Structures are given as C-alpha cells and as structure tokens.
Amino acid sequence: MAAKKPLLIIALLLALAGGFYLYINIIFPPVRCEAAKHPEAPEQYADCLECHLKVTPATAQNWRESKHGVLLVKCVVCHGLPDGKGSVPFAAKPGVQDICVRCHEPAMKQMVEKYGAELECDSCHPHHQNPMHRRAFEAKKPSKTSF
Amino acid sequence: MPGKKFSRLICGCIGLVALLTMSAYGLHATSSQEFCLSCHEMSPQAEEIRYSSHALSADKRPITCAECHLPAGFGPRFMAVKIYSGVKDAVLHFFLPDGGLSRAPLQARARRFVDDANCLRCHADLYKKADGKDAVSDLGRIAHDAYLGKNGQARSNCAGCHINLAHLPLFDRRLDVNRKFASRLQNKEALR
Numbered sequence: 001m002a003a004k005k006p007l008l009i010i011a012l013l014l015a016l017a018g019g020f021y022l023y024i025n026i027i028f029p030p031v032r033c034e035a036a037k038h039p040e041a042p043e044q045y046a047d048c049l050e051c052h053l054k055v056t057p058a059t060a061q062n063w064r065e066s067k068h069g070v071l072l073v074k075c076v077v078c079h080g081l082p083d084g085k086g087s088v089p090f091a092a093k094p095g096v097q098d099i100c101v102r103c104h105e106p107a108m109k110q111m112v113e114k115y116g117a118e119l120e121c122d123s124c125h126p127h128h129q130n131p132m133h134r135r136a137f138e139a140k141k142p143s144k145t146s147f
Numbered sequence: 148m149p150g151k152k153f154s155r156l157i158c159g160c161i162g163l164v165a166l167l168t169m170s171a172y173g174l175h176a177t178s179s180q181e182f183c184l185s186c187h188e189m190s191p192q193a194e195e196i197r198y199s200s201h202a203l204s205a206d207k208r209p210i211t212c213a214e215c216h217l218p219a220g221f222g223p224r225f226m227a228v229k230i231y232s233g234v235k236d237a238v239l240h241f242f243l244p245d246g247g248l249s250r251a252p253l254q255a256r257a258r259r260f261v262d263d264a265n266c267l268r269c270h271a272d273l274y275k276k277a278d279g280k281d282a283v284s285d286l287g288r289i290a291h292d293a294y295l296g297k298n299g300q301a302r303s304n305c306a307g308c309h310i311n312l313a314h315l316p317l318f319d320r321r322l323d324v325n326r327k328f329a330s331r332l333q334n335k336e337a338l339r
Binding site for chain 2: 020027028029032053054061124
C-alpha cells in the first residue's frame with residue numbers, strides 16, 4: 001500500500017490538471033465561431049451571406065460595397081467552404097501567399113518591385129474594405145447603402 | 148493519545164484559516180491595478196487605455212484591468228481565469244522576456260477571457276449606447292439581435308466582435324473603425 005501512495009498523488013494531480021483544463025475550455029472556449037464550431041446546417045454552406053448579414057453585419061456590408069463584393073467574388077473564393085471541400089482550405093484569415101496570389105500575382109510582383117516585400121497585403125489593403133472608387137488605404141466614408 | 152490529536156486539529160485549523168486569509172489577500176492584491184501595471188510589459192496597454200473610450204466609467208471613475216479581464220466575485224470562473232492568466236503572465240515575464248510578447252496572439256487570449264457579464268454590468272441594454280440615451284447603429288442592432296438569439300445565432304462573446312475598445316496596437320491603427328482612437332493616440336505621441 002505504501003509504495004502506491006506517490007502514484008496515487010501523481011494520478012490525483014494529473015486528474016486535477018485535466019479537470020482544470022476541461023473546465024476552462026468549457027466556460028471560455030478558445031474557438032467560438034470559426035471552423036471548429038461553424039456549421040450546424042450543411043445546406044447553408046453555399047450561402048454564407050444569409051447568416052453573416054445577421055451575425056457579422058458590418059463585415060458583410062463592407063464586403064458588399066467592396067470591389068470583391070461588386071464583382072461577386074464570393075466568400076468561398078478566399079475563405080473556402082466549412083467542410084473543407086472547397087478549392088481552397090477553410091480559413092477565417094486566408095494567407096497572402098496561398099490565396100491573394102491566386103488572382104493578384106501580377107499586381108503583387110509590381111508592388112514588391114516598387115516598394116519592397118511586404119508580408120501581409122492586409123497591412124495596407126484592409127480586408128473587406130477596398131471600396132470601388134477610392135483607394136483602399138484611404139479612410140472609408142460611412143456607408144450609404146443599407147440592407 | 149487524545150491530547151496530541153487535539154493539538155494537531157487546532158494547528159490544522161489555525162493553518163487553514165491562515166492559508167485562506169493569505170490566499171484571499173493574495174488574490175485581492177494581485178488583481179489590483181497597481182499590481183497589473185507594475186510589470187514594464189504592461190506600459191503600452193496602460194498608456195492606450197487612458198486615451199480609449201474605456202478610460203472612465205459612466206460615473207467618471209477610472210476602469211481597472213480586473214473589471215474587464217477577470218470574472219467578478221471569487222467563484223470558480225474567477226479562480227479558473229485567475230490561475231490560468233496568472234501562470235501565463237508569470238511564465239511570459241520570467242521565462243520568455245521577448246519571445247512571448249507578440250501582441251496579436253496575446254490579444255486573442257485576452258479576448259477569450261473577457262467575461263460577457265463584465266461588459267453587461269455597464270452595458271445592460273444592448274440596443275442603447277453606453278450613455279443609455281442614444282440607440283445603437285443599424286448594424287449594431289442587427290448584430291445584437293444575433294447575439295441575443297432573436298435573429299441569427301452568433302456564438303462570439305462581446306470581445307470577439309468588439310475589438311480594440313480599450314487597447315489599440317500599432318497594427319490595428321490603420322483600420323477605419325479605429326480612426327478616432329488612433330488619432331487620439333497619434334496626437335498624444337506628437338505632443339510628447
């Protein structure tokens with residue numbers, strides 16, 4: 001019995017640590033609305049905007065008024081599909097070198113020649129904020145259209 | 148040997164009371180504003196909040212770190228976040244002097260542990276602005292409908308959507324939504 005005591009204490013400590021880890025992940029989940037928890041309704045996969053007009057209205061509206069929105073470059077083109085079956089991987093923050101480059105390679109080459117290498121397109125061209133008739137890096141005026 | 152047992156019991160009780168008092172004192176002291184800002188790592192955050200919309204509460208009282216970043220009370224939620232963030236902060240401070248201080252991943256971790264109840268204590272009506280008079284914007288109304296489950300199903304917590312309310316790192320100052328806050332910080336830097 002005496003030889004088993006340290007083992008018992010270690011097991012107890014491990015159980016405590018595991019319990020703590022579980023508890024904190026349940027009350028404050030690390031991922032709330034991204035891939036892991038995303039769609040409970042597979043029939044809605046193709047229509048991101050239907051839900052995102054409700055849950056992220058500012059982002060949805062910015063996209064709709066942006067060059068991407070006007071040209072109907074839909075969410076899936078950059079973000080992929082939640083089940084991972086799209087032509088690009090499902091990601092909340094698509095990578096520059098995997099995603100932007102697929103369409104914008106010539107422009108990206110030009111930019112690198114002119115200004116040197118910039119790691120993230122997003123640092124000058126904020127996501128969903130590239131208006132039709134202004135330059136992307138200028139401040140955007142308040143929206144004129146509505147739902 | 149009843150005498151020995153009894154004295155052991157007394158010692159145990161005194162020890163327990165001392166431990167509880169000390170840990171309560173420790174928990175209280177390590178949640179204070181002075182303690183949070185006593186590490187040099189927190190100086191950008193301390194500067195930024197002074198120019199943010201969350202510098203003062205509605206009754207003109209400075210808002211402390213713990214009011215947003217720790218769940219209220221001394222319950223299990225508080226203890227869980229206190230232990231987690233305390234250990235994380237100690238590891239970052241003593242073992243990862245520079246490597247762990249990239250702000251983007253730190254922000255994500257901080258947002259995860261901002262308890263919605265803390266926000267709702269001041270912002271009880273989600274359809275009114277903080278002053279309680281003006282209505283929120285159309286976009287705000289739609290998003291809060293989704294948060295409350297009336298229309299749509301948002302799973303984000305408050306801090307998941309409302310980012311850069313109290314702190315604004317350099318890489319987010321370019322965003323249009325942060326224009327007002329960023330200009331206040333820029334003016335301050337120019338004055339210095």
